[in-house]
Amino acid sequence: MPVQVKRLLLVFAxxxxxxxxxxxxxxxxxxxxxxxxxxxxxxxxxxxEIKYVQMDDCAxxxxxxxxxxxxxxxxxxxxxxxxxxxxxxxxxxxxxxxEIPNEGQFCMRCHIxxxxxxxxxxxQIDAVEHAExxxxxxxxxxxxxxx
Amino acid sequence: MDKTxxxxxxxxxxxxxxxxxxxxxxxxxxxVMYPYITGLVAGxxxxxSLNRVFNIKAxxxxxEISLLAALSFMLVATMPLIIHLGxxxxxxEMLVTPHFTSAxxxxxxxxxxxxxxxxxxxxxxxxxxxxxxxxxxxKGLMKYVYKALTLWISDTSPESRKTDEKIGYFITVVxxxxxxxxxxxVGFIFGAIKANPWxxxxxxxxxxxxxxxxxxxxxxxxxxxxxxxxxKQKIDMxxxxxxxxxxxxxxxxxxxxxxxxxxxxxxxxDESFDILKILVHGKLFVTFFIIQIGIGTLIPLxxxxxxxxxxxxxxxxxxxxxxxxxxxxxxxxxxxYNVVIGGQLFSKSFYxxxxxxxxxxxxxxxxxxxxxxxxxxxxxxxxxxLLPPWKKIEH
Numbered sequence: 001m002p003v004q005v006k007r008l009l010l011v012f013a014x015x016x017x018x019x020x021x022x023x024x025x026x027x028x029x030x031x032x033x034x035x036x037x038x039x040x041x042x043x044x045x046x047x048x049e050i051k052y053v054q055m056d057d058c059a060x061x062x063x064x065x066x067x068x069x070x071x072x073x074x075x076x077x078x079x080x081x082x083x084x085x086x087x088x089x090x091x092x093x094x095x096x097x098x099e100i101p102n103e104g105q106f107c108m109r110c111h112i113x114x115x116x117x118x119x120x121x122x123x124q125i126d127a128v129e130h131a132e133x134x135x136x137x138x139x140x141x142x143x144x145x146x147x
Numbered sequence: 148m149d150k151t152x153x154x155x156x157x158x159x160x161x162x163x164x165x166x167x168x169x170x171x172x173x174x175x176x177x178x179v180m181y182p183y184i185t186g187l188v189a190g191x192x193x194x195x196s197l198n199r200v201f202n203i204k205a206x207x208x209x210x211e212i213s214l215l216a217a218l219s220f221m222l223v224a225t226m227p228l229i230i231h232l233g234x235x236x237x238x239x240e241m242l243v244t245p246h247f248t249s250a251x252x253x254x255x256x257x258x259x260x261x262x263x264x265x266x267x268x269x270x271x272x273x274x275x276x277x278x279x280x281x282x283x284x285x286k287g288l289m290k291y292v293y294k295a296l297t298l299w300i301s302d303t304s305p306e307s308r309k310t311d312e313k314i315g316y317f318i319t320v321v322x323x324x325x326x327x328x329x330x331x332x333v334g335f336i337f338g339a340i341k342a343n344p345w346x347x348x349x350x351x352x353x354x355x356x357x358x359x360x361x362x363x364x365x366x367x368x369x370x371x372x373x374x375x376x377x378x379k380q381k382i383d384m385x386x387x388x389x390x391x392x393x394x395x396x397x398x399x400x401x402x403x404x405x406x407x408x409x410x411x412x413x414x415x416x417d418e419s420f421d422i423l424k425i426l427v428h429g430k431l432f433v434t435f436f437i438i439q440i441g442i443g444t445l446i447p448l449x450x451x452x453x454x455x456x457x458x459x460x461x462x463x464x465x466x467x468x469x470x471x472x473x474x475x476x477x478x479x480x481x482x483x484y485n486v487v488i489g490g491q492l493f494s495k496s497f498y499x500x501x502x503x504x505x506x507x508x509x510x511x512x513x514x515x516x517x518x519x520x521x522x523x524x525x526x527x528x529x530x531x532x533l534l535p536p537w538k539k540i541e542h
Contacts, residue, residue: 002306002307002310003300003302003307004272004275004298004300004302004307004310004311005310005314007298007299007300008268008271008298011298015263022239022243023242023243026239026240026243027243027244031244032244036244036246112154114154114158115158115164
């Protein structure tokens with residue numbers, strides 16, 4: 001074998017050895033435990049702080065509001081879209097107040113005039129013309145808009 | 148209220164109906180640079196192979212320049228991707244935990260193969276003998292630099308040079324399909340995105356490949372003239388004419404393939420056609436019809452065709468070639484732009500558009516892209532200083 005080929009093979013062997021070593025040291029320990037990802041990732045994700053719960057959890061205590069809401073057109077909305085994350089509140093409601101979004105423009109988050117959102121799915125209004133400066137909740141009950 | 152304001156601001160960027168996640172583009176100018184730069188590498192390498200494998204003697208003066216230019220651009224080819232990552236320092240994870248059924252995750256390996264096994268080896272075998280000689284001539288630090296580059300082999304016997312020649316030839320032969328692989332792969336990535344009708348075509352790898360050759364050849368034409376000018380050397384007009392000839396041929400092929408693709412789209416006119424039609428006549432009008440097709444393809448084609456029949460004086464031809472090469476380089480850049488950015492401008496609902504403005508000051512993707520295009524020229528200057536083709540001992 002010519003000398004330069006031999007030398008090159010040596011260099012390549014060296015590179016491959018380094019790569020193998022790097023792969024060995026850099027691959028996370030739990031990689032491939034369950035699939036093509038870090039097994040530990042599951043643990044990490046499940047240990048992240050929980051912020052949200054479901055409507056059913058709110059209904060345990062606020063059953064009349066939940067019932068009211070579910071009887072109206074806002075039935076599909078989760079309580080937490082309007083009141084913010086509720087996990088802490090459920091754990092300790094005395095020290096963790098929920099947000100109460102009763103200032104004027106809040107409802108416009110969803111009901112604003114928007115050419116890109118289909119009118120059949122969500123009714124849209126012009127806030128100035130429609131509410132004439134009053135808060136939405138003076139006329140609509142947020143939990144049951146037509147009450 | 149600023150939530151409403153930001154919503155209105157976002158909505159001012161869109162037209163018609165568009166899904167919320169389509170408002171801002173995920174792939175910006177840096178992702179335009181990625182196929183552009185790899186294309187230049189593949190094209191420059193293929194031009195070098197024309198000389199070596201197909202034995203086109205007229206291209207000899209550009210052989211080393213092509214290889215070194217390919218290497219300079221290859222060294223920055225991964226940069227746009229890495230910079231574009233949200234977590235740039237995790238890119239190595241793709242290499243240590245290879246995912247063999249994901250085309251995107253394989254880029255690292257395609258890249259390493261091409262860089263280590265093809266480009267570096269070919270250059271090494273081409274320069275080995277000269278580096279030995281230089282290591283004997285030079286003094287001080289450079290002596291040891293060259294010694295290290297030769298891997299401490301000082302064999303200059305005729306047999307060893309024959310071996311260099313043979314292996315170099317073999318690597319070039321392997322290198323051609325590898326260059327095709329490198330750039331065909333980049334096209335494949337786009338062609339395989341079946342949800343996007345602007346990208347999803349089996350022609351994509353082939354179109355990318357031919358446009359890569361066009362841009363690579365134009366690049367070498369430009370660099371060859373630039374280097375000769377800076378060194379105050381006479382340009383070998385025969386070499387330049389030959390490059391021009393190949394640029395002409397491949398430009399014809401490239402244009403034919405791209406037209407074929409468009410004609411196919413127009414004739415088939417499937418449900419995505421209306422939106423694509425509005426796209427190319429609207430937001431892409433300037434970059435597609437005027438720059439890519441007009442400046443980047445038709446003007447060079449017409450001029451090169453003219454040069455095949457009439458030979459104006461050397462001076463005029465030089466000016467023509469310099470202009471053409473820049474036109475082609477700009478044209479191919481906008482071809483990448485039209486593919487990458489164009490493919491993200493329309494909604495998957497086929498009912499609306501978003502818009503893209505290159506950020507020069509805020510996200511700086513355009514500025515970074517420019518830097519990434521300029522850096523290879525400095526690398527090339529360094530390589531030409533380290534391994535000057537004009538100081539090679541003629542074989």
